Amino acid sequence: MMNTAPFNRTGRLSHWMDLATLVTAGAALLLAGTLLTIYQVVSLRSALVDDLRVQARIIGENSAAALVFNDPRAARETLSALEYSPSVQAAAIFSHDRSTLALYQAPDQMAPTMPDAALLRTGYQFSVAELLVAQPVKLAERQLGTVVLRISLEKLWWRVLGYIALTLAVAIGSLAISFVLVSRMRKVVRHTEAHLDYLAHSDSVTGLPNRHAFNARLAFALSKVDQFGGMVGLLFLDLDNFKAVNDTLGHQNGDRLLKLVAQRLVKILRTTDTICRIGGDEFAVILESASSSRESESVAAKLLAALNEPFVIDNIDLHVTASLGLSIYPIDTTDLQALTRNADTAMYQAKNRGKNAFERFHPDMEQRAKKRVQLENSMRRAMERNELRVFFQPQISIATRRIVAVEALLRWEHPELGLIQPVEFIPIAEESGLIVPLGKWVLEAACQQAARWAAEGMRELHMAVNLSVRQMREETMVDDILSILRDTGVSPGQLELEITETVLMENVDDNVRLLTRLKAAGVRIAVDDFGTGYSSMAYLKRFPIDQLKIDRAFITGLPGDAEDRAITTAIIAMAHSLGVMVVAEGVETAAQLAFLDENGCDRVQGYFLGAPLPGPHITALLRAQHENAAAKASIAEA
Numbered sequence: 001m002m003n004t005a006p007f008n009r010t011g012r013l014s015h016w017m018d019l020a021t022l023v024t025a026g027a028a029l030l031l032a033g034t035l036l037t038i039y040q041v042v043s044l045r046s047a048l049v050d051d052l053r054v055q056a057r058i059i060g061e062n063s064a065a066a067l068v069f070n071d072p073r074a075a076r077e078t079l080s081a082l083e084y085s086p087s088v089q090a091a092a093i094f095s096h097d098r099s100t101l102a103l104y105q106a107p108d109q110m111a112p113t114m115p116d117a118a119l120l121r122t123g124y125q126f127s128v129a130e131l132l133v134a135q136p137v138k139l140a141e142r143q144l145g146t147v148v149l150r151i152s153l154e155k156l157w158w159r160v161l162g163y164i165a166l167t168l169a170v171a172i173g174s175l176a177i178s179f180v181l182v183s184r185m186r187k188v189v190r191h192t193e194a195h196l197d198y199l200a201h202s203d204s205v206t207g208l209p210n211r212h213a214f215n216a217r218l219a220f221a222l223s224k225v226d227q228f229g230g231m232v233g234l235l236f237l238d239l240d241n242f243k244a245v246n247d248t249l250g251h252q253n254g255d256r257l258l259k260l261v262a263q264r265l266v267k268i269l270r271t272t273d274t275i276c277r278i279g280g281d282e283f284a285v286i287l288e289s290a291s292s293s294r295e296s297e298s299v300a301a302k303l304l305a306a307l308n309e310p311f312v313i314d315n316i317d318l319h320v321t322a323s324l325g326l327s328i329y330p331i332d333t334t335d336l337q338a339l340t341r342n343a344d345t346a347m348y349q350a351k352n353r354g355k356n357a358f359e360r361f362h363p364d365m366e367q368r369a370k371k372r373v374q375l376e377n378s379m380r381r382a383m384e385r386n387e388l389r390v391f392f393q394p395q396i397s398i399a400t401r402r403i404v405a406v407e408a409l410l411r412w413e414h415p416e417l418g419l420i421q422p423v424e425f426i427p428i429a430e431e432s433g434l435i436v437p438l439g440k441w442v443l444e445a446a447c448q449q450a451a452r453w454a455a456e457g458m459r460e461l462h463m464a465v466n467l468s469v470r471q472m473r474e475e476t477m478v479d480d481i482l483s484i485l486r487d488t489g490v491s492p493g494q495l496e497l498e499i500t501e502t503v504l505m506e507n508v509d510d511n512v513r514l515l516t517r518l519k520a521a522g523v524r525i526a527v528d529d530f531g532t533g534y535s536s537m538a539y540l541k542r543f544p545i546d547q548l549k550i551d552r553a554f555i556t557g558l559p560g561d562a563e564d565r566a567i568t569t570a571i572i573a574m575a576h577s578l579g580v581m582v583v584a585e586g587v588e589t590a591a592q593l594a595f596l597d598e599n600g601c602d603r604v605q606g607y608f609l610g611a612p613l614p615g616p617h618i619t620a621l622l623r624a625q626h627e628n629a630a631a632k633a634s635i636a637e638a
C-alpha cells in the first residue's frame with residue numbers, strides 16, 4: 001500500500017554518494033602515495049650516492065700509491081675488494097693521463113670510460129638504469145688520477161617498486177575496510193531512520209498510518225489527480241459513542257476495539273486505498289481506486305455495513321456504529337483544505353442525522369456549518385452582552401390546581417435574529433462545550449429568582465433546572481451546584497435537576513454515583529423526556545429519582561390514541577410503584593388534562609396551563625395564587 005519510490009531514489013543517491021566518497025578518498029591516498037614514493041626515491045638515491053662516494057674515496061685513497069708508482073697490480077688488488085659490494089657492476093682507476101691503470105668488471109658489464117668534465121664536476125651522474133660515481137685521487141693537491149664506479153639501479157627500482165606495491169596494498173586494504181565499515185554504519189543508520197520514520201508516521205494502537213502520514217498521502221494522491229486526472233474520494237469515519245466503551249470497559253479494551261475495527265475496515269478496502277487513524281476514534285480513508293462518486297459511496301456503505309457484526313472483547317459483544325462523511329476531489333472542491341473540511345462537515349451531518357449513517361458532502365452543508373460557527377461565536381459573546389434570559393414555565397399539581405414548581409428554560413434574545421429557542425442553540429452549545437458555563441449561568445439565575453420568591457414567602461415552590469450531558473461530566477459539578485445553593489440561600493430541597501432519560505442511561509454507573517451525591521445533599525432529581533430512552537425498570541430502580549416527566553410525544557395523542565394512552569398509564573403505574581412522582585409535559589388541551597387527572601398523574605406542565613414566561617410575569621401569577629390562598633385560609637379560620 002505504501003509508495004516507496006522516493007525511498008528507492010534516496011537509496012540510489014546514497015549509493016552514488018558512497019562511491020563518490022570512495023573515489024575522493026582513493027585519489028587522496030594516491031596523491032599521498034605518489035609524494036611518499038618520490039620522497040622515497042630521492043632519499044634512497046642520495047643514500048646510494050653517499051654510500052658509493054665513501055666506497056669511491058676508500059678506493060681512491062688506497063690506490064694513490066699504485067698511481068704514484070704506476071703499479072696496475074696493486075691497483076687491481078685494491079679494486080678486487082669490490083667483489084663484496086654486489087651493487088657495483090664495474091669500476092676503473094684511471095691515471096691522470098687518462099690511461100686505465102686497473103679495471104674491475106662483473107660478467108657482462110660494460111667497463112667505465114674516463115669521466116667527462118660534467119661528471120668530474122658533480123661527482124655522480126644518473127641514468128634510468130645506472131649511476132656513475134667519479135672520485136679524483138689526489139696527493140698533496142696534485143691529481144694522480146680518477147676512480148670511477150658504475151652501479152646498477154635495478155635494486156633501487158625493485159625497492160621502489162616494492163614500496164609502491166606495499167603502499168598500494170595498504171591503501172586498497174584500508175579503503176576496503178573503511179568502505180565495509182561505512183556501508184555497515186550506513187545500513188544501521190538507514191535502518192534506524194526507517195524505523196523512526198515508521199514511528200513518526202504510524203499509529204501505535206492500530207498500526208495504521210497516522211494523521212501526519214495522512215496529510216502527506218492525501219497531498220500525494222491529489223497531486224497525482226492534478227497530473228494524470230481521475231478522482232480521489234475522501235471519507236471521514238467517526239465511531240459513535242466510542243467514549244462510552246472507553247468509560248465502561250477501560251482504555252485498554254478501547255484500544256483493543258480500535259484495533260479490531262481497523263482490521264475489519266482494512267479488509268474492505270483495495271490495496272490502492274489508504275486508511276489512516278487521524279484521531280481518537282476517527283479514521284480517514286483516501287479512495288484512489290474509485291472512478292466515480294457512486295463507487296466511493298458504495299465503499300462508504302460497505303464500511304458502514306462491515307461494522308454491523310458485533311466485536312467480541314472478553315466474551316462481551318460490542319455493537320459499534322460509525323458516522324461517515326464523503327467528499328470527492330476534484331468534484332466538490334479543488335482545494336486540499338476544503339476537501340478535508342467538506343468530509344468533516346458531511347461526517348458531522350451524518351452524526352446529527354442520528355449517527356450510524358453516511359452523508360455525501362453537499363454545498364448546503366457548508367452554509368449550515370458556517371451558520372453554526374457564526375452562531376457558536378455569537379453565543380460566546382451572548383453571555384457577556386447580557387443577551388440570555390431565563391423563562392419559567394409553571395408545573396401545576398393536579399390535586400390542588402396550584403403552581404407547585406417552575407421549570408427554568410433558557411432563551412436567547414439575539415439583537416438581530418430576535419428570540420432564539422433552545423432547540424437551535426443548545427445542541428451547538430453542547431458540542432462546543434459552551435453549555436458548561438451556560439448551564440451554570442442558568443442555575444445561578446434560576447436560584448437567584450427562587451431566592452427572591454422565597455423572600456416573598458413562596459418557599460414551597462420547586463425550581464426545576466435542566467442539566468446537559470456535558471455538565472454531568474464536569475468533575476466540579478456537584479460542588480458548583482452546592483455552592484450556588486449556599487450563595488443564594490435556596491434550600492436544596494427546592495431545587496429539582498432534570499436529566500433526560502437518554503443521558504441517564506448512557507453511563508449508568510457514573511450517573512448513579514453522581515445522583516446519589518446530589519440526593520444526599522437534599523437536591524431533587526427528575527428524569528426528563530421519559531419514554532424515549534428505552535430504559536428498563538431494573539436500571540431505573542438504581543437511580544435515586546423523585547420525579548418522572550412523561551415525554552410530550554406521548555401526551556400529544558391523548559386521549560384519542562390508544563397506544564399513547566397505554567404508554568402513559570403504564571408509566572404512571574410504574575413510577576408510582578417505585579414511589580416516584582409523575583409530571584406530564586406538553587399538555588395543550590383540557591381533554592389531555594382530564595385524562596391525566598383520571599389516571600393519577602401528579603403534575604402537569606404545558607401551554608394549556610401556562611407557557612414559559614419571564615420571571616416578573618410568573619411573580620404576578622404566584623402572588624395572585626399566594627394572596628388567594630391567604631384569603632382562603634383566613635376565611636377558613638373565621
Ligand code: C2E
Pocket residue numbers: 393408409410421422423426435439442466467468498528529552585586587588605606607608612
Ligand atoms: P425540556 O426540558 O423537555 O423542556 C420542555 C420544552 O417543552 C420547552 O421547550 C418548553 O417550552 C416546551 N413546552 C412546554 N409546554 C409545551 C406545550 O404545551 N407544547 C409544546 N409543543 N411544547 C411545550 P424549550 O424551552 O424550547 O426547550 C427545549 C429543550 O431545550 C428543553 O426540553 C431542554 O431539554 C433544553 N433546554 C432549555 N433550557 C435549557 C437549559 O437551561 N439547560 C439545558 N441543559 N437544556 C435546556
Ligand code: MG
Pocket residue numbers: 407466498528
Ligand atoms: Mg426539562
Ligand code: MG
Pocket residue numbers: 528529549551552585
Ligand atoms: Mg422534557
